[in-house]
Amino acid sequence: MSTAAPTSALATEALEVLRELTGRPDAAFREGQDAAVAALVERSERALVVQRTGWGKSAVYFVSTALLRRRGAGPTLLVSPLLALMRDQVAAAARAGIRAVEISSANATEWDDVAQALAADDVDVLLVSPERLTNPRFREEQLPGLVARCGLLVVDEAHCVSDWGHDFRPDYRRIRDLLGTLPAGTPVLATTATANERVVADVAEQLGAGGVGVTTVRGPLARDSLRLGVLRLPTDRARLAWLAAHLGDLPGSGIVYALTVSAAEETASLLRDAGHDVRAYTGRLDDADRKDAEEALRENRVKALVATSALGMGFDKPDLGFVVHLGAPSSPVSYYQQVGRAGRAVEHADVLLLPGPEDLAIWQWFATSSMPREDHAAAVLSAMADAKAWSVARLETVADVRRSRLELLLKVLAVDGAVERVQGGWRSTGRPWVYDADRYARVARTREAEQRAMIAYARPVEEAGCRMAFLQEALDDPTAAPCGRCDVCAGPWYPTEVPAGAAEAASAALDRPGVELAPRAQWPTGADRLGVPVKGKIAPAEQVDPGRAVARLTDLGWGQRLRTLLGDDGVGGTVTLDLEAPGIEEDPDAAFDSKDPAAPHDSQARRGPLQRGRDVPPDDELLRACGRVLGAWDWAERPAAVVAVPSRRRPRLVAGVAQGLARMGRLPYLGELSLSHGGPTGGPGGNSAFRLAGVWQRLVVGPELRARLDELGPVPVLLVDDLADSRWTMTVAGRELRLAGASRVLPFALALTA
Known part of the structure; x- marks a missing residue:
C-alpha cells in the first residue's frame, strides 16, 4: 500500500489550492488527502480512497482537478451513481470555484450547451451516471472526445463496481472497459466509504487492469459523533407509536428510513397527524419534488424526511442530527453507508434501528436482485x-x-x-x-452471510457487543474498538416506553383499511404474439371500474396481518412493486426500475398446493375491515350482486369473503366464475403479456352464473378475489362479466402486492 506524500513544491501548491477552494486560510489536508493528490497529480497513478463519510473525498478530486487544469490537462470525467448526488457535487464544485456540469435526463434541454462548453474547454468537471455510458447518443457523440481529452477519471461510490458491493450496479462494470480506452498516464481516482477487504481487492484489481499500479489510501472508519442504538419493539404499531412520541426528542433534523414506499408514505402521514413536520421521500416523487424535499431538510424546515433508500448516497447535509431506521437494511455495510449521512459536522448525532419482522422477506429479494436467471437469458x-x-x-x-x-x-x-x-x-x-452459475452462487452466499451479520448487529443490548466496533469489523477496519457511546457501551440512551396515547393513535391509523385498485386500461404490447387477439385500449364496454382492497401487503397494520393470512404469497408480496433497492440510478437511462422487482402474482398464478398459509374462512375482524372498505367506497352505483373469482388454493377464504360481503350488503351471492381449459396457468416472476395469456379464456361465466345474471338484468357486480398484483385476473374475469350483461364490475381484493 503506497501512501507517499507530495514533494514540497506540490504540497505547497496543493495547500494553496485547498485554501482557495474552501475560502479558509487555515484549511489543512486530513491525513491521506495529500497522498492521494500526489498520486494523481505528481505521479499520474490510479488511486483508491476508502475513507469514512465526511473525511473529504471530494476535496481530493476537486484539488486534483484544479492542479491538473493548471497544468493544461483536460476536464475531469466524474462517474456518479445518482442524480441527487450529482446535484450536490455540482453545487459543491461551484462553491469551490470549479466549473462542473452534468449530462443526465434531468437536464436534457441543456445538452447542446454542455457540448459547446466542453468544446470551448470551459468545463472543469463533467458528471455522468454509469448508465450514461450505454446511451447510444452519448457513446457516439461525446464519449470518444471526452476519453481522448480526459485529465482525470473519478469513479465515485466505487464499491458499486464490485459484485460484492452492497449495492452493486451492473453498469459500473463498464468502467473497467472505459479504463482500457484512456490514454496512457491518465490518472484515475476511485472513492468509497463502504468497502470491506474483499470489495477493496476487487475494485483495486479492476483499477489496475493491464498491470497499472494502484495507490490505496484507507483510513479508520469509526464515527466519533455517532451514538448507535437498537430498540426492539414487538409490533409495527409499537414502533410507529414510539417514533410519534419521541421524534421531537431527537436532535436537530434527520432522516427516518423505511424499507418500502408504502411504509414511508404511511409513516409520514402518521407522524404528521401526531404534529410533526415531516415529508415522505421516495422514488415516486418527480425530480422537482425531490429537490424541494431535500432543500427543506437542508434548511431545517422539516424535522425529518421519511425516506426509502432513494435518499441514500445522493444526499449531503453535514449537520444531520439523527437517522432512524424502521426496518433494517440487508447488510451492516449498507447500514453503515446510510447512517453515515448523520453527524458529519456536529459533535453528536443519534442513530437508532427499530428492526421489524418483515425485514427478512425483503432481504431475500435484495439478495438475488442482480442475479439473472439462465432460462431467461437463453430465451x-x-x-x-x-x-x-x-x-x-x-x-x-x-x-x-x-x-x-x-x-x-x-x-x-x-x-x-x-x-x-x-x-x-x-x-x-x-x-x-x-451463464456463470458459480459466480452467482458465490455472490448469493455472500448476501446470505450479510443478512446473518445484520441480524447479529440487531441483537438486544444484553446480547450484543459494541455497535460501532461491529460495523467497523464488517468493513474489515483494523482499528475497530469499543466506542464508549453506543447503547451497549454506555447503556440505552433512548426511552423505551410507548405512551398509551401514541399507541392508540398508531393503532387507529393502522386499523384504517382501504386502498384503491386501479383498473387496467390498456392491453399489454405484444399480447397477440402469445395467442391473445387484443391490442391497444380496452374497450369501455369491457373495462372494470376502479376497485378497492383492504391493504397493500407492504402496508403496516393490515398489510402485515394479510401477509400472515396469505402465507407464502404474503411473504413474497412484501417485495414487489413497492420496494426501492439501494443505489439505483434514477435516470431513465438506468433500465433497472427498483420499484418493480419480481414477485408472486395474481391468484390465477398461484393455484398450486397450499404451503404456508392455511385456507380458512374469514374471521369476523377481517369481514368487518372489508365492510369498512365498502362503506367508504364512493362508487357511482352500488353493487347489486356479488361474484367470486374461483380459487383452487384458498376456496374457503375467497368464497367466505364474497358470501360475507353479500350478507352485510344484503345482496345476492351469484357464485363463482368457472375454470376453462384447465384453469389459469403461469407462475411467479412473469410479465404483463404472459400473465394475460395465462388467464385468457380460462375464467368464464358458466351456465348457472349466466342464468343468475340474466335474471337480474344489467346491474353492477362486486367481483371478489384474495390477492391482486398484475390485475389481469380481475380484468379478464370482469370482462367476462361485462360481456355476460353486468353493467359495471367493481373489483374487490383482500390485498394488493403494490
Whole structure:
C-alpha cells in the first residue's frame, strides 16, 4: 500500500489550492488527502480512497482537478451513481470555484450547451451516471472526445463496481472497459466509504487492469459523533407509536428510513397527524419534488424526511442530527453507508434501528436482485439471434419475466458483451455468452452471510457487543474498538416506553383499511404474439371500474396481518412493486426500475398446493375491515350482486369473503366464475403479456352464473378475489362479466402486492 506524500513544491501548491477552494486560510489536508493528490497529480497513478463519510473525498478530486487544469490537462470525467448526488457535487464544485456540469435526463434541454462548453474547454468537471455510458447518443457523440481529452477519471461510490458491493450496479462494470480506452498516464481516482477487504481487492484489481499500479489510501472508519442504538419493539404499531412520541426528542433534523414506499408514505402521514413536520421521500416523487424535499431538510424546515433508500448516497447535509431506521437494511455495510449521512459536522448525532419482522422477506429479494436467471437469458438471446433491434416490450413476449428483471438482464448481458444498446432497443452482438452459475452462487452466499451479520448487529443490548466496533469489523477496519457511546457501551440512551396515547393513535391509523385498485386500461404490447387477439385500449364496454382492497401487503397494520393470512404469497408480496433497492440510478437511462422487482402474482398464478398459509374462512375482524372498505367506497352505483373469482388454493377464504360481503350488503351471492381449459396457468416472476395469456379464456361465466345474471338484468357486480398484483385476473374475469350483461364490475381484493 503506497501512501507517499507530495514533494514540497506540490504540497505547497496543493495547500494553496485547498485554501482557495474552501475560502479558509487555515484549511489543512486530513491525513491521506495529500497522498492521494500526489498520486494523481505528481505521479499520474490510479488511486483508491476508502475513507469514512465526511473525511473529504471530494476535496481530493476537486484539488486534483484544479492542479491538473493548471497544468493544461483536460476536464475531469466524474462517474456518479445518482442524480441527487450529482446535484450536490455540482453545487459543491461551484462553491469551490470549479466549473462542473452534468449530462443526465434531468437536464436534457441543456445538452447542446454542455457540448459547446466542453468544446470551448470551459468545463472543469463533467458528471455522468454509469448508465450514461450505454446511451447510444452519448457513446457516439461525446464519449470518444471526452476519453481522448480526459485529465482525470473519478469513479465515485466505487464499491458499486464490485459484485460484492452492497449495492452493486451492473453498469459500473463498464468502467473497467472505459479504463482500457484512456490514454496512457491518465490518472484515475476511485472513492468509497463502504468497502470491506474483499470489495477493496476487487475494485483495486479492476483499477489496475493491464498491470497499472494502484495507490490505496484507507483510513479508520469509526464515527466519533455517532451514538448507535437498537430498540426492539414487538409490533409495527409499537414502533410507529414510539417514533410519534419521541421524534421531537431527537436532535436537530434527520432522516427516518423505511424499507418500502408504502411504509414511508404511511409513516409520514402518521407522524404528521401526531404534529410533526415531516415529508415522505421516495422514488415516486418527480425530480422537482425531490429537490424541494431535500432543500427543506437542508434548511431545517422539516424535522425529518421519511425516506426509502432513494435518499441514500445522493444526499449531503453535514449537520444531520439523527437517522432512524424502521426496518433494517440487508447488510451492516449498507447500514453503515446510510447512517453515515448523520453527524458529519456536529459533535453528536443519534442513530437508532427499530428492526421489524418483515425485514427478512425483503432481504431475500435484495439478495438475488442482480442475479439473472439462465432460462431467461437463453430465451432472450435466442430471440435476438436475428441481429435486429428488439424493444423491451417486444422481448416481453419471448421471456416470461417482469420488465424490471428483463431490463436488468439486458444490462448484465450488455456488460458481458452479448448484447448492445442501439437506437430502437437492444441488439445481439453475436458474441457467445455462458451463464456463470458459480459466480452467482458465490455472490448469493455472500448476501446470505450479510443478512446473518445484520441480524447479529440487531441483537438486544444484553446480547450484543459494541455497535460501532461491529460495523467497523464488517468493513474489515483494523482499528475497530469499543466506542464508549453506543447503547451497549454506555447503556440505552433512548426511552423505551410507548405512551398509551401514541399507541392508540398508531393503532387507529393502522386499523384504517382501504386502498384503491386501479383498473387496467390498456392491453399489454405484444399480447397477440402469445395467442391473445387484443391490442391497444380496452374497450369501455369491457373495462372494470376502479376497485378497492383492504391493504397493500407492504402496508403496516393490515398489510402485515394479510401477509400472515396469505402465507407464502404474503411473504413474497412484501417485495414487489413497492420496494426501492439501494443505489439505483434514477435516470431513465438506468433500465433497472427498483420499484418493480419480481414477485408472486395474481391468484390465477398461484393455484398450486397450499404451503404456508392455511385456507380458512374469514374471521369476523377481517369481514368487518372489508365492510369498512365498502362503506367508504364512493362508487357511482352500488353493487347489486356479488361474484367470486374461483380459487383452487384458498376456496374457503375467497368464497367466505364474497358470501360475507353479500350478507352485510344484503345482496345476492351469484357464485363463482368457472375454470376453462384447465384453469389459469403461469407462475411467479412473469410479465404483463404472459400473465394475460395465462388467464385468457380460462375464467368464464358458466351456465348457472349466466342464468343468475340474466335474471337480474344489467346491474353492477362486486367481483371478489384474495390477492391482486398484475390485475389481469380481475380484468379478464370482469370482462367476462361485462360481456355476460353486468353493467359495471367493481373489483374487490383482500390485498394488493403494490
